[in-house]
Amino acid sequence: MTTTTPAAPPQVIPLAKAASKPKRKLTPYWLLLPGIAWLVVFFAVPMVYQASTSLQTGSLEAGFKVTWHVSTYWDALVEYKWHFVRSFSYAAIATVLCLVIGYPLAYTIAFKASKRWRNVILILVIAPFFTSFLIRTLAWKTILSDGGPVVGALNTLHVLDVTNALGLTSGDRVLATPLAVVCGLTYNFLPFMILPLYTSLERIDPRLHEAAGDLYARPFTTFRKVTFPISLPGVVAGTLLTFIPASGDYINAQLLGSPSEQMVGNGIQKQFLNVLDYPTAAALSFILMALILVMVTVYMRKAGTEELV
Amino acid sequence: MTDQQRDAAGGDVRLTGIGKTYGSFTAVHPLDLTVPQGSFFALLGASGCGKTTTLRMIAGLEEPTTGTVLIGGQDVTALPPYKRPVNTVFQSYALFPHLDIFENVAFGLRRRGRKDVRKQVDEMLELVELGPYARRKPHQLSGGQQQRVAVARALINHPQVLLLDEPLGALDLKLRRQMQLELKRIQTEVGITFVHVTHDQEEAMTMADTIAVMNGGRVEQLGAPAELYENPATTFVANFLGQSNLLPAEVTGSDGGDLLLTAAGGRLAVPKARCSTEARHVHLGVRPEKITIEHGSAEVADGRNRLAGTVLDSSFIGVSTQYLVRTDGGQEVTVFEQNMERDARIVPGAPVVLHWNPAHSFALDAAQAIDAGTAEEAA
Numbered sequence: 312m313t314t315t316t317p318a319a320p321p322q323v324i325p326l327a328k329a330a331s332k333p334k335r336k337l338t339p340y341w342l343l344l345p346g347i348a349w350l351v352v353f354f355a356v357p358m359v360y361q362a363s364t365s366l367q368t369g370s371l372e373a374g375f376k377v378t379w380h381v382s383t384y385w386d387a388l389v390e391y392k393w394h395f396v397r398s399f400s401y402a403a404i405a406t407v408l409c410l411v412i413g414y415p416l417a418y419t420i421a422f423k424a425s426k427r428w429r430n431v432i433l434i435l436v437i438a439p440f441f442t443s444f445l446i447r448t449l450a451w452k453t454i455l456s457d458g459g460p461v462v463g464a465l466n467t468l469h470v471l472d473v474t475n476a477l478g479l480t481s482g483d484r485v486l487a488t489p490l491a492v493v494c495g496l497t498y499n500f501l502p503f504m505i506l507p508l509y510t511s512l513e514r515i516d517p518r519l520h521e522a523a524g525d526l527y528a529r530p531f532t533t534f535r536k537v538t539f540p541i542s543l544p545g546v547v548a549g550t551l552l553t554f555i556p557a558s559g560d561y562i563n564a565q566l567l568g569s570p571s572e573q574m575v576g577n578g579i580q581k582q583f584l585n586v587l588d589y590p591t592a593a594a595l596s597f598i599l600m601a602l603i604l605v606m607v608t609v610y611m612r613k614a615g616t617e618e619l620v
Numbered sequence: 621m622t623d624q625q626r627d628a629a630g631g632d633v634r635l636t637g638i639g640k641t642y643g644s645f646t647a648v649h650p651l652d653l654t655v656p657q658g659s660f661f662a663l664l665g666a667s668g669c670g671k672t673t674t675l676r677m678i679a680g681l682e683e684p685t686t687g688t689v690l691i692g693g694q695d696v697t698a699l700p701p702y703k704r705p706v707n708t709v710f711q712s713y714a715l716f717p718h719l720d721i722f723e724n725v726a727f728g729l730r731r732r733g734r735k736d737v738r739k740q741v742d743e744m745l746e747l748v749e750l751g752p753y754a755r756r757k758p759h760q761l762s763g764g765q766q767q768r769v770a771v772a773r774a775l776i777n778h779p780q781v782l783l784l785d786e787p788l789g790a791l792d793l794k795l796r797r798q799m800q801l802e803l804k805r806i807q808t809e810v811g812i813t814f815v816h817v818t819h820d821q822e823e824a825m826t827m828a829d830t831i832a833v834m835n836g837g838r839v840e841q842l843g844a845p846a847e848l849y850e851n852p853a854t855t856f857v858a859n860f861l862g863q864s865n866l867l868p869a870e871v872t873g874s875d876g877g878d879l880l881l882t883a884a885g886g887r888l889a890v891p892k893a894r895c896s897t898e899a900r901h902v903h904l905g906v907r908p909e910k911i912t913i914e915h916g917s918a919e920v921a922d923g924r925n926r927l928a929g930t931v932l933d934s935s936f937i938g939v940s941t942q943y944l945v946r947t948d949g950g951q952e953v954t955v956f957e958q959n960m961e962r963d964a965r966i967v968p969g970a971p972v973v974l975h976w977n978p979a980h981s982f983a984l985d986a987a988q989a990i991d992a993g994t995a996e997e998a999a
Contacts, residue, residue, distance in 0.1 A: 395916035521681050522714035524701040528775070536727075540718045 365593035375589060387594045391578045391613035396603065398574040401564075402490065402557035409504035409553045410546065412497070417508035417545075418538075422517065436505050444499065448566045451495050455485045455567065487569035495563035501550040511545025512538070547614050555603055575599050631692050631705075631780035631813045632657040633678060638687030640673050647673045649837045650686050650707065655781075655830075657692075660814045663691075664821060666860070666993075670837040671817045675783050678815065680704045692780050702731075707774035708783040712790065713766050715758035720747070721769055722754040728777040744776045747806070750985060753784050764795045771803070775810060784816045800826050825849070833857050835993065849907075851895045855984050858905050859993035865911075865953045866990050869904040869983070885949025888925045889931050890981040897985035909956040910980040913943055914970030915963055923974040929953065931968050945972060951999035 365383060369375040388395075418497050419495040420432050439447055453516025454461055462485050474480040479490040515538060539546075575595060582592035632655055639650035648670040650703060663671040676682035678689055688697045696704050707728065710893040715724050725744055726737045734740075734821045748768040767787060774782055787803070788796045804827050807814050818824050824831050825845040832842045833856070833950055841853045852858035857864060869883030878889040883904045906925075920926050929947035929968035941962070943955040953974060966972060 403883055510673040516712070516714060518710050518712065518714040519716060521701070522708070522716070523727070525679060525681070525706075525708045526777070527702045528727075529702055532731060536731075537716055537718075541716075543718075 317380050321453070333410040338425065361593045362597060364589050365597055371587050379400060380410070380590070381466075383590050383594045387591050388598055390591075391575060391595060394573055394575045394578045395599070397489075397564075397572065397578070398558045399602075399606075401493050401496060401530075401572075401574060402554050404493050405500060405557050406504075406550050406554045408497040409501050410550060413501055413504040413508055413549065414546075417505050417512055417604075420505075420509055421512035422520075422591050433509070436502050439502065444562060445566075447499065448495055448562055451491070451498065451567055452486065455491050457484045457486060461485070486567065486574070489568070489572055491567040492574075493571050495567045496557045496560060499560075499563065500557050503556070504549040507548035507552060508542065508545045511542045511548070515541050543614065547611070551607060555607070558600060558603060625774060626664060628720040633781055633813065633815065634690040635674070635678070636688050636690070637794070638674070638677055638684045639684060640670070640677060641685045643876045648677075651834060651839050653839065653842075655813055655815055656812050657813055659829045660804070660816065660827055662816045662824035662831045663834055664818055664819060664824040664831050664860075665834035666819055666847070669834040671819075671834045672785055674818045674834070675708075675785055675815060677707055679708045679783050681708075701766050705780040707777050707779040708782055708785060709767075709770045709774050709787045711786045713758075713770040713787075715766060715769055715840070717758055719855045720755050720757055721750060721761070724758065725768055725773045725776055727773060732777075739831070740776060741917075744772045747809075756788075764799060765792050767791065767799060771806065775812075777807070778810075779812065781813045781815060782899075784814060786817055788818075788820075796820075796823070803827060806961065825861070833860060844910050850980075851894055853901060853980055853984070854992070855905075855988045855990055856993035858982075858984065859991065863908055863954065864905045865908060866903040866984070867951050867953070868990070869902050871900050871902060879983065881983070883949070884925045884927055884953070886925070886947070888927075888981065889978040890983045891979055894979070894981065895983040899987065901986035902983040903980045903986050903988070903990055905984060906976055906980055908942070908954040909940075911953070911955045911974050911976045913945070913955045913957050913966060914973050914975070915965045916973055920971055920973060920975045923978070925978050925981060926973060926975045927953070928971070928973050929971055931966060931970050933968055934966070943972075943976060947974070971990040 337436065344488075361602055363377055364375070366377050366379050367375040368378045368380045386412075414437075416432075424432060431552050453459070456462070462471075462483065465485065466483055471480055471483060471485075474488075474490050475482070479493070480488040485491050485494075519537055519541070520533055523537045524530070528536060558574075559576050561574055561580050564574045564577050565580075577601070578594045579592050582588045582595060586592075633653075634655075635651065635653040636649045637652060638648065639646070640648040647877055651674075653674075663674060673682055677684045680696065680699060680703075684697065688695055690696070691705055695706075705851045716727065719727070721743055722741055722745070726741045729737045729740060734883075734971065741749065741754075745754055748771060749774065750765060750768055750999045753761060753765065758769065761769065767790075784803075788799050791799060800823055803814075803816075816828060818822070828845060830843065830846055831848055833840045833848065835856045841848055841857045849856060852861065852864070858864040858866060867883040869881040869888065871879055871881050873880045874888075874892070875889065877892055879892055879895055881888055881890065881902065881904060888904060895902070914920070916928065927947045927949075929945040932946050932952070933944040935942045936959075939958075940956045941960050941967070943957065945955060947953060955974060
């Protein structure tokens with residue numbers, strides 16, 4: 312490994328050649344072009360367009376004009392503050408639930424399952440994607456329907472008493488309560504938690520567990536001091552992939568909640584499609600994006616992932 | 621291994637009837653082994669011979685199918701790894717990638733609730749000459765440095781027994797030689813029992829006081845390196861440890877303390893004490909460097925084993941010359957000759973006479989495969 316001297320001279324020649332041919336230097340940029348074009352057309356242009364929309368005033372009949380009316384942002388934030396609060400709290404609860412449900416599952420797939428079962432379980436995790444998001448969410452309407460077996464079971468087990476006390480449900484129904492929305496979000500985004508967790512756990516050398524055991528760590532200590540810290544990048548990736556789309560989601564709140572469970576996504580949808588107040592809708596979108604960016608930045612700082620990856 | 625040594629149990633490892641089967645496959649046949657306190661013990665064998673499984677059963681990472689493991693007189697067979705007074709240096713080191721070198725080394729102490737670890741860890745890092753690297757992550761270190769961290773991480777816990785699973789396997793040759801001496805130095809310094817698993821016969825002979833040669837889940841032979849080399853008990857040991865000339869031979873009689881036999885067209889002798897079998901058909905063995913090669917016209921003193929032949933091939937290796945000789949009986953014999961006074965007449969095609977001291981011969985039961993252990997011979 313240390314005696315690389317004979318290998319050095321042949322490396323010099325291609326470098327010299329590359330320098331004399333500027334065409335070759337450009338190759339990576341040509342390869343980047345489709346990706347950049349995609350980002351410009353579907354990300355940068357719409358962003359600029361929405362930004363300008365958010366600063367317009369007017370009406371559909373009279374037409375919209377850019378008037379730098381910044382107070383639209385403030386008005387939107389004030390009007391929809393509870394939507395934002397609900398969005399972020401539902402998304403946060405769903406993310407925590409996904410982590411609690413997904414971690415043991417990913418751990419089992421990575422370390423306990425045999426090779427054959429590993430693939431079977433992974434396919435089962437992805438299987439829901441074969442049906443549409445809408446249909447899956449509608450199915451939960453049936454599952455959680457009033458007087459259905461699930462609600463009956465929760466009632467008998469006095470789980471509903473607890474959730475009532477927490478303000479997640481009211482009375483003896485689950486549908487059209489915050490709990491139903493959280494259930495839908497958790498279910499729909501669970502695979503986005505499991506897959507990154509699995510990838511990061513699967514990479515851990517099982518000998519690290521043996522080494523920890525050899526160095527007097529009990530199984531739980533091994534998990535706390537070795538397995539979990541090493542899997543942190545997966546936890547961070549999974550929570551981001553769950554939290555970000557969940558905060559912007561409106562299908563679950565629409566189908567499983569009542570008007571008092573509406574999230575920001577529902578507000579944006581209503582402003583765009585029903586009220587036709589485009590500036591407010593665009594402003595709401597930007598506020599949501601900015602808040603998510605701030606939260607993610609703070610979270611990444613706290614998790615300190617730069618060192619881990 | 622005398623009874624006296626056995627009674628002086630401190631950190632000695634005693635395996636009784638220990639065996640491991642996976643389904644219908646027997647990885648380790650029930651074996652008995654005693655590693656005395658303070659010794660450097662090597663388990664040597666080709667891959668898949670059961671040496672690593674044996675080590676893992678001592679560490680508690682593998683549950684034995686039969687038998688018991690005793691460490692310092694205490695039966696630990698049922699104990700999980702974290703309750704055993706042993707530590708392991710893993711093949712790929714298994715350093716914790718998320719912890720720095722200091723925390724890797726401190727891991728065992730912290731798990732046992734030691735509060736003031738700084739002084740001990742600093743001392744241990746001094747011992748392995750890694751003091752300035754305490755705050756680096758394992759991936760920032762070279763292979764040799766990582767290896768030393770792995771040793772430090774295990775040794776700091778003052779285990780009764782240190783287990784080493786091919787610890788030098790990932791290092792290049794030069795570094796490996798250096799680390800062999802380093803490990804030997806550390807072992808002498810700390811005085812604890814080392815059990816070292818390796819497939820490298822040179823490594824085992826350099827470092828160990830006692831070697832157990834394993835093959836197919838069994839211990840073929842156990843003894844001091846020189847004893848195994850000079851007097852192998854099986855064809856596997858004869859071929860796996862260094863190189864041997866094995867000639868099919870028939871016992872024809874005896875003369876005092878010697879057995880007389882015919883092999884390769886000559887009448888040869890071997891001391892009875894160096895004959896591990898009663899059989900009539902044997903393999904007569906002699907190491908290539910014990911044989912003297914001379915031109916066919918040379919006089920050979922009485923009392924030496926003597927074979928006439930023709931040189932097939934010779935290759936100059938610097939310190940020695942390797943000759944391949946076909947004897948008049950049709951067998952091929954390898955000879956290593958020190959390059960002191962070379963006889964210019966000994967070239968391919970020349971008639972030669974080979975002779976050696978009968979005391980350097982050994983005889984093995986011919987029921988064994990003559991080439992056992994040759995294919996597996998590792999660098």
